[in-house]
Amino acid sequence: MNKTDLQNQISQFIIRDQKDLAFDYLEIYKREFGKDVFYYLSYSDLLIQIEDYETVIQIMEEALGHHMHNSLIKERLADGYFGKNQFKKAQMIYQQCDINADDPSALHIRYMLGLCAMKLQQYPQAISYFEDVLLDQSQNKKALYYCGIAYGLENREHLCKEYLKRYIQLEPKGIYDVCEEFLWLKKLDLAFEFIQQIHDPCRQKEYLIQYHISKDDVSQAIAIAEALYKEVPNLRHLDELASLYDRNKAYDQANQLYDTLIHMPDDDSLSMLQSIQFHLSAYQRTQNRNYKKYILMHLQDAKKDMDIFLYIFHFAQVMQDMELSEWFIDQKPFFHDIRQEQEYYRLVMRYYLRTHKYEEGFKYLQTMDPESFEDYYKLRVVFEFYLCQFDQVFQHYQMAMPNGLVAYMAFVSMGLLHKEGEATDFLAHFMDYANENPDTEDLDIFYELLEDIQKNRSHS
Numbered sequence: 149m150n151k152t153d154l155q156n157q158i159s160q161f162i163i164r165d166q167k168d169l170a171f172d173y174l175e176i177y178k179r180e181f182g183k184d185v186f187y188y189l190s191y192s193d194l195l196i197q198i199e200d201y202e203t204v205i206q207i208m209e210e211a212l213g214h215h216m217h218n219s220l221i222k223e224r225l226a227d228g229y230f231g232k233n234q235f236k237k238a239q240m241i242y243q244q245c246d247i248n249a250d251d252p253s254a255l256h257i258r259y260m261l262g263l264c265a266m267k268l269q270q271y272p273q274a275i276s277y278f279e280d281v282l283l284d285q286s287q288n289k290k291a292l293y294y295c296g297i298a299y300g301l302e303n304r305e306h307l308c309k310e311y312l313k314r315y316i317q318l319e320p321k322g323i324y325d326v327c328e329e330f331l332w333l334k335k336l337d338l339a340f341e342f343i344q345q346i347h348d349p350c351r352q353k354e355y356l357i358q359y360h361i362s363k364d365d366v367s368q369a370i371a372i373a374e375a376l377y378k379e380v381p382n383l384r385h386l387d388e389l390a391s392l393y394d395r396n397k398a399y400d401q402a403n404q405l406y407d408t409l410i411h412m413p414d415d416d417s418l419s420m421l422q423s424i425q426f427h428l429s430a431y432q433r434t435q436n437r438n439y440k441k442y443i444l445m446h447l448q449d450a451k452k453d454m455d456i457f458l459y460i461f462h463f464a465q466v467m468q469d470m471e472l473s474e475w476f477i478d479q480k481p482f483f484h485d486i487r488q489e490q491e492y493y494r495l496v497m498r499y500y501l502r503t504h505k506y507e508e509g510f511k512y513l514q515t516m517d518p519e520s521f522e523d524y525y526k527l528r529v530v531f532e533f534y535l536c537q538f539d540q541v542f543q544h545y546q547m548a549m550p551n552g553l554v555a556y557m558a559f560v561s562m563g564l565l566h567k568e569g570e571a572t573d574f575l576a577h578f579m580d581y582a583n584e585n586p587d588t589e590d591l592d593i594f595y596e597l598l599e600d601i602q603k604n605r606s607h608s
Contacts, residue, residue, distance in 0.1 A: 185211070188221065189220055191207055201230075204224060208222075226242045227260070233267075239264035242260055245257045255284055262274045274295075275298045279295060293326075299311060324355075339359055376388075376389075386408065390406050390433075406433055412427075421453065437467075439463075440472075454482070454488045473499050474499075489520070501534075529558070533560075541561040545561075550578075552595070554590075556597045559598075
């Protein structure tokens with residue numbers, strides 16, 4: 149197969165969402181023709197589909213290092229940082245791209261700059277970028293949606309309603325997204341206005357419950373939830389009502405409803421995962437330890453459905469059920485995507501950390517490929533710290549940065565190794581970085597632990 153035919157074949161696999169074949173053929177392409185612009189862009193397409201943003205950043209940096217200055221390379225690099233929630237960094241790189249070109253890529257960049265501005269609470273800038281997109285594509289649903297939300301956050305309600313009306317006309321079910329967004333943003337007047345426009349009476353009641361909860365009017369929320377459960381007595385509505393009683397400190401009524409829920413059959417109107425979630429949540433909330441029989445009924449479902457497998461594994465850890473947790477660790481699950489694989493390994497590592505089985509956990513971690521688990525170096529540092537291998541922490545911490553927990557452990561390790569000068573310099577540099585990058589992972593943990601150190605020093 150010549151180069152052009154192979155490129156076309158790979159592009160078709162990506163379009164058809166045949167990721168495994170696309171990865172295999174890209175490997176063949178790399179062996180035959182090397183890593184060119186087509187290879188890097190196609191590879192990044194696949195990685196973005198499976199949400200492996202860390203690798204997107206790595207390969208785009210590699211491409212730039214090889215002086216491949218195709219405009220799409222920088223755009224994908226910014227996409228990677230956006231996927232990692234590093235919005236300021238993403239914004240800076242998008243701004244280096246050509247946003248004025250007359251092509252779909254420039255339109256995408258303007259839209260992404262709008263999203264970055266939204267995430268950074270720069271609402272006037274966000275509106276400007278979304279308006280630019282809508283000048284070229286007046287029916288771009290996502291741009292209409294976010295432009296309307298941004299106008300709402302700027303208290304320009306007339307324009308907010310106008311843009312969101314256009315969005316809902318194009319996407320009728322989008323009204324639910326609008327209601328959820330304004331409830332989450334605490335723009336309750338706007339939320340209520342759009343809730344009133346919902347035609348389905350049951351769905352309207354569901355959102356009215358959330359509206360009254362947001363207003364701290366739990367009594368009114370309970371009244372609506374009771375009416376809703378009488379109309380449609382399913383697991384979801386019973387769980388909602390029980391949680392409201394619990395919130396209102398009517399614990400006996402809440403526990404009675406959770407007990408009723410535990411004994412209800414699985415709900416055909418829900419997915420099997422949702423039904424299992426409602427049942428196990430009721431066991432957890434009432435601290436009812438008689439859940440083994442229910443879980444045994446669903447072990448085959450867990451083996452067939454990785455999301456069910458992961459949920460029950462997580463439940464076992466919440467209930468501190470070591471026997472059940474170890475059963476899940478002993479399984480060799482097949483992962484359908486990177487998200488599932490990463491979540492499984494995080495649950496395994498969490499088990500070893502919570503049970504203080506640091507040596508076993510470290511041995512398990514060392515059997516893994518560092519490239520296949522994005523938290524590998526972070527967890528390596530954590531285990532080394534708890535095993536008092538401070539010289540190893542000092543050697544490896546840079547591979548896990550930037551991370552607040554790792555920064556704390558590195559700082560403490562330097563002190564214990566009598567590297568006071570390096571510790572002081574490290575702390576100053578990290579504090580500067582943290583001020584410029586407030587979204588840094590585990591930064592809240594860093595500040596809490598650092599405060600504990602300062603308190604202990606002041607008392608000594």
